[in-house]
Amino acid sequence: MKLPPVFLEKMERQLGSEFPRFLQSYEQPRAAGLRANRLKISPERLRELLPYLQERVPWCSDGFYYNEAEVRPAKHPYYYAGLYYIQEPSAMLPAELLQVGPGERVLDLCAAPGGKSVQLASQLGREGLLVVNDPHPQRAKVLLKNIERCGIVNAIVLNETPERLAAAFSRFFDKILVDAPCSGEGMFRKEPEMAHRWSEQEVAKYSAWQASILAAVPAMLRSGGEMVYSTCTFSGEENEQQVDRFLSAHAEFELVGMRRLWPHEVKGEGHFAAKMKHVAGHTRGSESERAAAIRKPQTPPVSAAARQAIAEFSRQVWGYPDLWRQLLPAGGTVVERSGHLLWESDELPPLRGLKVIRSGWLLGTVEKGRFRPSAAFALGLPPEAVQAAVQRCDLSAASEQENYLVVRYLRGETLQYEGNVWAKGWHLVTADGFPLGWAKGAGTWLKNEFPPGWRWEDGEER
Structure with a gap:
């Protein structure tokens, strides 16, 4: 793999005696990982279903x-059932470091693709707001x-700038993740084309962009709240120096911890994460002000026609017209x-x-009274709702014949049982x-009612 000479010189200065080991890591196969989705399955159960899974990511x-x-x-x-998310192992660090708890209000500021x-x-879990x-x-x-x-x-999915979010979510969040856009030095082994685009000018560009993103964060975090800033690059300008500048500009924050993952030290690519906390002694508004951040807008009433339509649907699937309401989160x-x-959180x-x-x-x-x-409704159903369905087609991914039927369904084909x-x-x-x-x-x-944009395509990898 050909790496930019200026990048190699920079890394040799940064790593010193560790540089040969770092360079050798580019000759090694990269590690692949996936993560169990606890909303649907425990890691232990997933391992039983997928025996090819190896050791845990540390x-x-x-x-x-x-x-x-x-x-x-x-x-x-x-995969289509959402039991797991395929993710580069080192990329699992930032969210784990944030340590989110049930019922909290959480922001993932630069979230796509969503891992x-x-x-x-x-x-x-099904509590709080994301x-x-x-x-x-x-x-x-x-x-x-x-x-x-x-x-x-x-979850609420938005397509906004950090500055506009800061104006709308004053002191709103308990936890914020900023997985910032970066020069991607840690991903060169996974995506070699990133190495071709790399330059010192790119590093400077991303560093300025990261600083502007971080500047919007303090206004959105409650007193005592925590944030994690992360990148997938080795650059000190985008990592430690970025954190130092933020802490120097915001005395109300303190550094809780910081970690780097190096490809020559772990089974994974390069990643950086720093956790910072708003110090409660630097008050930025009372809890009453925080609660006032939710000024519930007028809720659009559900029409009688819509109520009747979903009741008929509930009768077909579960046998009772009002059972659908019991399946919704509190x-x-x-x-x-x-x-x-839509079901919308009262935290909205x-x-x-x-x-x-x-x-x-x-x-x-x-549509037309139906x-x-x-x-999304099907995939978000809790297990008890799935078990309660009286009109259900349960296929087996373990059976060769029925797995073929599962694939046919995922391709959007009509199903027929003899x-x-x-x-x-x-x-x-x-x-x-x-x-x-x-x-x-x-x-x-x-x-088949499987949505076209979600369907299985031969040869497609996600």
Whole structure:
């Protein structure tokens, strides 16, 4: 692998006697990892289902190594069911370092494609609020897809600048993750094209950009709150020096801890993470002011037609017209926005003027008096809701014949069982009890309702 000479000179000065080992790491195969999604499955159970998983990632209890030359976890139905997220092992460090707890308000400021967001959501559970944001529209759409596929119901997906978020979320968050855009030096082995684009000018550009992002953070963090700043680069200008500048400009923050992962020392690529805390003694507003940050806007009422439509859907799937309400998390409200039915957290602040990709858990849409459930609704259902479904098509990813049917479903094809007759109406489709999406019964056929943008494509890796 050809690395820029100026980069190598810089790394030799930075690492000294460790430089030969660092250089040798580029000749070694990189480590591959995936992380169990605790919203759906425990790491222990996932290991039983995927025997090719190797040892745990040391800095992430939910993470595992695997041999990417032997297996392709992105081509397994469990991937589509959101049981795990494929993630470079070192990238699992920042969210683990933040130590999010259930019920907290959390911001992932530079979130796409969403791996760290899913990790934070696993720590939150179905409590509290997760705000995920990316300023790039296309990346924000990818972020939304991963949030929904992984069954996260208490998330808001935004497409905004840090400055506009700071104006809308004054002293709102308990925890903030800033996984900042960077020069990507730590990813050269994984993505060699990044090495071709590298220059000292790029490092300076990213350093200025990171400083502007960090400048917006203090206004959004409550007194006593914590933040983690992270990058996937080796550059001191983007790491320790960036942290030093932030702490010098904000005396109300203190450094809690800082860690680097080097590819010649661990099974993973390069990563940096620093945890900082707002010192409670530097008051920035009382708890009453913090509570006032939520000025609940007028909730759009759910129309009678929409209530009737989703009740009929609930009767088809669960046998009872009102059972769908019991499946929703506590601490939220169902709203109707332009024909879309969503469950929104009561923690939701006013979002007026912000670019909102999704304001809550999308249950589905109402079209001509009929309710059409979303794939996000299926994937966010708790296990008891899945078990309670009376109209369900449960396929097996373990059985060769039925795994073929699972793949057909994920490709968007119509399903047919010889001798089977499917009742009219909506059916929940699952793989070994884990929800994938919906289908409609039509006698001997099941009409596929898996969304086009989510479908299995031959040869595709994610």
